[in-house]
Amino acid sequence: MSMFRSPWSASDRYMFSDVFRALPVPLPYLSASLTYGPGQRHGMKKSILHSSFDREETCVYIGVDYPKSRLMRGETMDRKQFFSDNGYLSAEGVFSEAEMDDLMRRVAALEGQHTPFPEGDLKWEPSNPSVLRNAFGLLHRDPAFRAVATHPRLIAIVQELLGPNLDIYADGLFAKPAHDGSVVPPHQDMYYWSFEPYNMLTAWIALEDATRENGCMTVIPASHKLGLLEHEQTDVPGNTWMLTQEALCKLGDEIPVELSKGSVGFHHCLTYHRSEPNRSPRSRRAYTVIFMTGEARWTGTGEYRYPFLHVQGKPSPAYQAMEHVQVER
Ligand SMILES: O=C(O)CCC(=O)C(=O)O
Numbered sequence: 001m002s003m004f005r006s007p008w009s010a011s012d013r014y015m016f017s018d019v020f021r022a023l024p025v026p027l028p029y030l031s032a033s034l035t036y037g038p039g040q041r042h043g044m045k046k047s048i049l050h051s052s053f054d055r056e057e058t059c060v061y062i063g064v065d066y067p068k069s070r071l072m073r074g075e076t077m078d079r080k081q082f083f084s085d086n087g088y089l090s091a092e093g094v095f096s097e098a099e100m101d102d103l104m105r106r107v108a109a110l111e112g113q114h115t116p117f118p119e120g121d122l123k124w125e126p127s128n129p130s131v132l133r134n135a136f137g138l139l140h141r142d143p144a145f146r147a148v149a150t151h152p153r154l155i156a157i158v159q160e161l162l163g164p165n166l167d168i169y170a171d172g173l174f175a176k177p178a179h180d181g182s183v184v185p186p187h188q189d190m191y192y193w194s195f196e197p198y199n200m201l202t203a204w205i206a207l208e209d210a211t212r213e214n215g216c217m218t219v220i221p222a223s224h225k226l227g228l229l230e231h232e233q234t235d236v237p238g239n240t241w242m243l244t245q246e247a248l249c250k251l252g253d254e255i256p257v258e259l260s261k262g263s264v265g266f267h268h269c270l271t272y273h274r275s276e277p278n279r280s281p282r283s284r285r286a287y288t289v290i291f292m293t294g295e296a297r298w299t300g301t302g303e304y305r306y307p308f309l310h311v312q313g314k315p316s317p318a319y320q321a322m323e324h325v326q327v328e329r
Pocket of ligand 1: 202286
């Protein structure tokens with residue numbers, strides 16, 4: 001194994017293809033994927049280019065700092081591979097600050113109850129009943145949320161991860177007001193949902209910067225590979241299930257997923273995740289959209305709370321069956 005530092009570290013001067021061209025190996029022998037971990041805030045992520053370029057699996061690790069604009073561009077990394085290996089992915093700068101500000105204004109209108117909304121779709125912070133903790137079914141009531149949930153920039157990434165046939169199962173606001181936003185205990189989303197196969201993901205859209213201080217999500221990389229684990233009931237309002245102690249013991253180390261405003265964190269439906277209370281003076285709000293593939297079948301017995309939304313490609317059996325089921329509103 002040889003190891004050398006990139007001469008372009010911390011520089012924005014070269015495109016990924018330039019890096020490739022400059023490597024001292026012929027391209028046919030090079031298979032590469034760009035991965036990046038949590039770390040620097042506001043879009044500057046420490047990136048590593050893993051390259052396997054000869055039959056002896058010699059590796060070159062090159063430190064490259066890619067700015068936000070670079071990470072946004074799909075062509076520079078194998079996002080599908082990263083997501084399939086790790087069960088999560090962060091994409092920087094998918095939405096603009098202005099797009100997020102517009103949704104934030106709409107959240108504020110909901111909080112002030114200036115927007116008519118079914119009370120059952122709103123959940124308030126137990127410690128502060130004037131502050132929203134969750135709001136569900138937003139895309140069915142507000143075209144601005146629907147536009148973000150189905151935005152081509154978002155769908156392009158979801159399509160990379162799940163394939164071309166996409167439906168939306170549900171959407172919701174996950175808000176943590178400054179100082180008292182409450183905990184979300186560790187869980188796998190699939191424990192809450194009634195679909196097969198277990199091949200769904202959540203797009204967690206950061207309406208504001210999400211940091212360790214204000215309760216960003218933490219995930220355990222590759223935990224989605226362990227299948228559906230045992231959960232037990234909690235008394236946290238809105239989050240009724242958490243992984244059992246026994247299940248938690250099987251899992252590895254967790255990492256925080258810090259995201260700047262307008263960035264999107266994706267997590268697989270079996271990926272362990274949780275979030276801490278918000279102990280900071282800054283609120284942390286996220287809009288989440290749950291996607292399913294064209295294979296998704298509904299395995300539940302009850303009625304659907306919200307109609308599914310067909311996005312593109314072949315509609316799933318779950319979506320098709322919905323036409324025959326009364327949606328409870
Ligand atoms: O926003 C959070 O803190 C938790 C969100 C969550 O559990 C989810 O999106 O599945």
